[in-house]
Amino acid sequence: xxxxxxxxxxxxxxxxxxxxxxxxxxxxxxxxxxxxxxxxxxxxxxxxxxxxxxxxxxxxxxxxxxxxxxxxxxxxxxxxxxxxxxxxxxxxxxxxxxxxxxxxxxxxxxxxxxxxxxxxxxxxxxxxxxxxxxxxxxxxxxxxxxxxxxxxxxxxxxxxxxxxxxxxxxxxxxxxxxxxxxxxxxxxxxxxxxxxxxxxxxxxxxxxxxxxxxxxxxxxxxxxxxxxxxxxxxxxxxxxxxxxxxxxxxxxxxxxxxxxxxxxxxxxxxxxxxxxxxxxxxxxxxxxxxxxxxxx
Numbered sequence: 341x342x343x344x345x346x347x348x349x350x351x352x353x354x355x356x357x358x359x360x361x362x363x364x365x366x367x368x369x370x371x372x373x374x375x376x377x378x379x380x381x382x383x384x385x386x387x388x389x390x391x392x393x394x395x396x397x398x399x400x401x402x403x404x405x406x407x408x409x410x411x412x413x414x415x416x417x418x419x420x421x422x423x424x425x426x427x428x429x430x431x432x433x434x435x436x437x438x439x440x441x442x443x444x445x446x447x448x449x450x451x452x453x454x455x456x457x458x459x460x461x462x463x464x465x466x467x468x469x470x471x472x473x474x475x476x477x478x479x480x481x482x483x484x485x486x487x488x489x490x491x492x493x494x495x496x497x498x499x500x501x502x503x504x505x506x507x508x509x510x511x512x513x514x515x516x517x518x519x520x521x522x523x524x525x526x527x528x529x530x531x532x533x534x535x536x537x538x539x540x541x542x543x544x545x546x547x548x549x550x551x552x553x554x555x556x557x558x559x560x561x562x563x564x565x566x567x568x569x570x571x572x573x574x575x576x577x578x579x580x581x582x583x584x585x586x587x588x589x590x591x592x593x594x595x596x597x598x599x600x601x602x603x604x605x606x607x608x609x610x611x612x613x614x615x616x617x618x619x620x621x622x623x624x625x626x627x628x629x630x631x632x633x634x635x636x
Contacts, residue, residue: 386461397446398461401426408441415487419448481505527560573630577623597622
């Protein structure tokens with residue numbers, strides 16, 4: 341056999357190995373962007389090798405003796421390390437009650453790269469801990485400020501993977517994508533320009549008849565405040581109606597409670613007397629009560 345033929349066979353073998361070993365990455369990475377492999381900082385935390393100042397890391401937490409039906413991604417503001425948010429007692433209690441896992445996120449990078457890295461990290465952690473089904477679960481995304489922008493943009497990049505998202509005071513750009521159910525939260529005393537981007541994104545999605553809610557924190561600035569309490573009720577309400585027997589069900593605005601974001605009057609869709617394209621979708625009575633308490 342000639343050296344040329346041997347080289348050809350070696351190349352063919354390498355391509356075959358890559359085809360089988362990289363199949364999961366091909367399913368995860370569809371953006372065409374490059375990424376860096378990472379390492380395990382401990383049993384549950386995966387950190388990516390990136391050039392400073394970019395940093396991505398993700399930590400998974402599972403409630404004991406519970407098989408999760410979804411994963412909640414927790415992303416903080418200021419592009420800071422949120423991997424320890426999974427240790428927050430309120431989120432752990434919520435995870436037990438709703439039978440979900442938690443994934444703390446450190447997102448200091450391009451959001452599209454971070455979205456891809458999140459899926460890779462979830463896959464790597466799941467394989468490492470022999471719980472590979474976790475990587476196939478749908479996601480709920482909660483983010484504050486930069487983390488809120490990330491939650492919104494992840495839902496834009498991977499809408500079929502998302503049960504719902506919540507953006508707490510994160511500046512946004514409009515997207516033409518039909519987003520999954522979402523909650524936009526602004527602070528009355530936050531930056532006007534930031535609030536305008538969020539409200540415009542809300543109105544754009546409502547114009548498309550998507551199930552999106554909007555809430556303004558009376559007297560609130562840019563901090564999280566009590567927003568997480570509202571987010572948890574929102575997630576519970578969406579999970580009841582959207583995640584049925586492991587399948588994501590599309591929500592229809594015509595089956596929602598609509599609320600006027602200026603005078604806070606709420607009606608059934610059929611009886612709503614104002615412009616429906618500017619109304620917040622309140623999902624169910626539980627969320628309606630929580631929303632009214634938050635905005636008044």
